[in-house]
Every structure is written in structure tokens, then in C-alpha cells.
Amino acid sequence: MKSFSDSYKAAGVDVTAGYKAVELMKEHTRRTMIPGVLSGLGGFGGLFGLDVSGMKEPVLVSGTDGVGTKIRLAQLMGRHDTIGIDCVAMCVNDIVCAGAKPLFFLDYIACGKNVPEKIASIVSGVAEGCVRSGCALIGGETAEHPGVMPDDDYDLAGFTVGVVDKEKILDQSSVQAGDAIIALPSSGIHSNGFSLIRRVFDLEGKGDFYSPELGANLFETLLTPTNLYVKPVLRLMDKVPVHSVCHITGGGFYENIPRALPQGLSAKIEKKNVRVLPIFDLIAKEGNVPEHDMFNTYNMGVGMCCILPSDKADEAIRVLKGADQEAYVLGEVVESGEGVILW
Structure with missing residues (x-):
């Protein structure tokens, strides 16, 4: 039986919109696939095989951030395809300061109402940021928050993991x-x-x-x-x-x-x-x-x-x-x- 819930939809959460958004995202995430990616979207976790050949003592470096109230400007303009680039940049630009090469990225989108095309547009920017920085978009989460956020509102945050050989860490x-x-x-x-x-x-x-x-x-x-x-x-x-x-x-x-x-x-x-x-x-x-x-x-x-x-x-x-x-x-x-x- 196909997954749906009229009761949940009446409460403000349309799970079928979420499924459609994921399908629309896939064309963007495919652009970010690099060696090491072991899973696609839709699982419970993103899998990445770490290649540490040539490294004496690999160290993982992580970073997380959002885009602050710049997101309000994207909402005012009705343009959502670049704010994801900002989200990726704020994370990967931080970890490269330690000498780390970003490996993968995950995003989190909270919204008042899931409009699949809008969510996919946001993710297209995330994917573009990943392509420009050479890392993979291997997962994420979109959460509808009816009653907590207005329908047109959303927020975006991200998380990245990179790797650097310990002897090459910058400080x-x-x-x-x-x-x-x-x-x-x-x-x-x-x-x-x-x-x-x-x-x-x-x-x-x-x-x-x-x-x-x-x-x-x-x-x-x-x-x-x-x-x-x-x-x-x-x-x-x-x-x-x-x-x-x-x-x-x-x-x-x-x-x-x-x-x-x-x-x-x-x-x-x-x-x-x-x-x-x-x-x-x-x-x-x-x-x-x-x-x-x-x-x-x-x-x-x-x-x-x-x-x-x-x-x-x-x-x-x-x-x-x-x-x-x-x-x-x-x-x-x-x-x-x-x-x-x-x-």
C-alpha cells in the first residue's frame, strides 16, 4: 500500500509532498557524486567509504552552520536556488582552514509548508555548492513545522565532514x-x-x-x-x-x-x-x-x-x-x- 495519511495532512503535514521533493532533489544530488559515496537519498543514513591511502594518520574535521537572516532576503525575492551555496560555503570554508578536504555534506531544511519545487530549488543550490567544493551531498532532512513557522517560511542549516593527514593540520x-x-x-x-x-x-x-x-x-x-x-x-x-x-x-x-x-x-x-x-x-x-x-x-x-x-x-x-x-x-x-x- 502506498504511504499517505489524510489525518496528518489535515494537521498540516503532507508526507506525499515530501516524497515528491525527494524525487526532485535526486537530479541535483547526482551531480555531487564522487568516489566514496555508497548510498543514495532515501535511506536512514548517508554512507561514505573513506579512502585514506597515502595518509599516515587521517583526522576527520567537521563543521556546521546556517546562512543567518540572509535567508529572509531569499524569501523576499522569491529566489531560492543560491542560498544553498551559502550554506555549503559557510561550512566547507571553515574546515579548509584546518587543511581539510571536504568529503560529504548533509543539509537540514525546516519549513512551514513543504512545497516540493521550492525545496528542490533550495537543494539545487546546496548541490551546486558541493560541486564547486568537490564534496558529495549524501543526505539531509526536510521537516514541515505547521503552526510553528508560517507556510512561506523556511530555514536552512548544513553539516560537512572532511579529512586531513594529522601532520598537515594547520594551526x-x-x-x-x-x-x-x-x-x-x-x-x-x-x-x-x-x-x-x-x-x-x-x-x-x-x-x-x-x-x-x-x-x-x-x-x-x-x-x-x-x-x-x-x-x-x-x-x-x-x-x-x-x-x-x-x-x-x-x-x-x-x-x-x-x-x-x-x-x-x-x-x-x-x-x-x-x-x-x-x-x-x-x-x-x-x-x-x-x-x-x-x-x-x-x-x-x-x-x-x-x-x-x-x-x-x-x-x-x-x-x-x-x-x-x-x-x-x-x-x-x-x-x-x-x-x-x-x-
């Missing part, structure tokens, strides 16, 4: 005074600080509109997906002795860069070196946001930093550009206990 211990700090530019806001953005621009109830300062539509600019840095950074680690890596997320420069530095050392950065994107200038102007708060909330145009010997900086930039990732020297590591010196 702050090898960072030295005189090291160069290499900036990998961001695509825009990425996925942090949207509660402030929604206040500054009063987005509720508005449609997208052209911004002369940006030379583009505001909503479209804000919704630009987070860059995925996994492949270029892993390539860099193969070619150049990278000492430390940091992902610039919530907390901006002041919270994230110190996490890649040992005690007693600081990042010295000239403001003129930071290639600030126009969207950040517009936020500061429209919201009257102080410069310190901007650098303490947003990436300001720098999505990731790699710290390495100064005599390897030019080579690092060439390697990254060869991997289709722009890069430039942002600053240097100095002996000081201040964390970030921005001048």
Missing part, C-alpha cells in the same frame, strides 16, 4: 613575525551581518531596485552567494608552505584574523590595502555605521586570508590565480598583542 603554531597575509577577495556580503543590513535598507515589503552607487540592483547584490575557497586553498597548500588560514565571517577582521595567530603576534593591515567593495561603502553611508563596526561585522571584501612566509607571497598569488582565485598582499604579521592593527 597558529607555525606563524611567525614577518609572515605575509594574503587576501582572497569576497564576492560580497557573504552570509553575515544581514540583521543590520535589513535595518539599514528597510528591506521588508520592497522589491528589488537599481542602486546607482552599486551600478547594480541592491537585492541582487546582497543575495550574491558566498565564495567557495576550498579548491584554490587546497591547491595552494600543495604548492606553498601555508602557516595558517582564516575564514572572514561574522565578527569581521577583528574577531576572525586573530584566530589564525598565536598569542603575542598581530596582523598589521593598512586600510588602503583593503579592496573594499562598493556594497560596504553603501552600508556604512546609509546606516551611518562607524568604520570600526564595519570591520567588526563584515568581511569588507576579504573572504579568506592565508598566512605564509613573506618570500612565498608572490608564488602564492600566482598559484591562486592559476586556480582562478584572485589574491593580493593584505598585510603582515608583527610582534604585538593587539590582534589586528588596522591603520
Whole structure:
């Protein structure tokens, strides 16, 4: 007998919609299949065979995150096919900071009402993020929450697992005074600080509109997906002795860069070196946001930093550009206990 429940449907949960959503997802998840995947969607767990050949002491590295209130912008625009890229990026960009290669990803979608086409659109973005970072989407969960969330509302979170040989794990211990700090530019806001953005621009109830300062539509600019840095950074680690890596997320420069530095050392950065994107200038102007708060909330145009010997900086930039990732020297590591010196 086919699975259905009219009683559960009357209570707000349509299990048949869930089955349809899974079927629609499969065309997207197939794009992410890599060696090691042992199961498809629909089981009780995602299976992955770990190949540790060539590793002396493999270590699993995990990360989990969501996309914050950026998801509200996707809902306001009625565009759901990019927010999944953000979700993947927020997780895999974190674990690559330890030197880990992402292996697989799982997502969790909570929604007021399961509209299969919308759920499949969200998952298409998740799949795209997995393809760009070289990992597999091996499972997930979609949960209807009638009475808890409005019908049109949803939230998205994700989880990833990667692997790195223990002797290649990156931490702050090898960072030295005189090291160069290499900036990998961001695509825009990425996925942090949207509660402030929604206040500054009063987005509720508005449609997208052209911004002369940006030379583009505001909503479209804000919704630009987070860059995925996994492949270029892993390539860099193969070619150049990278000492430390940091992902610039919530907390901006002041919270994230110190996490890649040992005690007693600081990042010295000239403001003129930071290639600030126009969207950040517009936020500061429209919201009257102080410069310190901007650098303490947003990436300001720098999505990731790699710290390495100064005599390897030019080579690092060439390697990254060869991997289709722009890069430039942002600053240097100095002996000081201040964390970030921005001048």
C-alpha cells in the first residue's frame, strides 16, 4: 500500500509532498557524486567509504552552520536556488582552514509548508555548492513545522565532514613575525551581518531596485552567494608552505584574523590595502555605521586570508590565480598583542 495519511495532512503535514521533493532533489544530488559515496537519498543514513591511502594518520574535521537572516532576503525575492551555496560555503570554508578536504555534506531544511519545487530549488543550490567544493551531498532532512513557522517560511542549516593527514593540520603554531597575509577577495556580503543590513535598507515589503552607487540592483547584490575557497586553498597548500588560514565571517577582521595567530603576534593591515567593495561603502553611508563596526561585522571584501612566509607571497598569488582565485598582499604579521592593527 502506498504511504499517505489524510489525518496528518489535515494537521498540516503532507508526507506525499515530501516524497515528491525527494524525487526532485535526486537530479541535483547526482551531480555531487564522487568516489566514496555508497548510498543514495532515501535511506536512514548517508554512507561514505573513506579512502585514506597515502595518509599516515587521517583526522576527520567537521563543521556546521546556517546562512543567518540572509535567508529572509531569499524569501523576499522569491529566489531560492543560491542560498544553498551559502550554506555549503559557510561550512566547507571553515574546515579548509584546518587543511581539510571536504568529503560529504548533509543539509537540514525546516519549513512551514513543504512545497516540493521550492525545496528542490533550495537543494539545487546546496548541490551546486558541493560541486564547486568537490564534496558529495549524501543526505539531509526536510521537516514541515505547521503552526510553528508560517507556510512561506523556511530555514536552512548544513553539516560537512572532511579529512586531513594529522601532520598537515594547520594551526597558529607555525606563524611567525614577518609572515605575509594574503587576501582572497569576497564576492560580497557573504552570509553575515544581514540583521543590520535589513535595518539599514528597510528591506521588508520592497522589491528589488537599481542602486546607482552599486551600478547594480541592491537585492541582487546582497543575495550574491558566498565564495567557495576550498579548491584554490587546497591547491595552494600543495604548492606553498601555508602557516595558517582564516575564514572572514561574522565578527569581521577583528574577531576572525586573530584566530589564525598565536598569542603575542598581530596582523598589521593598512586600510588602503583593503579592496573594499562598493556594497560596504553603501552600508556604512546609509546606516551611518562607524568604520570600526564595519570591520567588526563584515568581511569588507576579504573572504579568506592565508598566512605564509613573506618570500612565498608572490608564488602564492600566482598559484591562486592559476586556480582562478584572485589574491593580493593584505598585510603582515608583527610582534604585538593587539590582534589586528588596522591603520
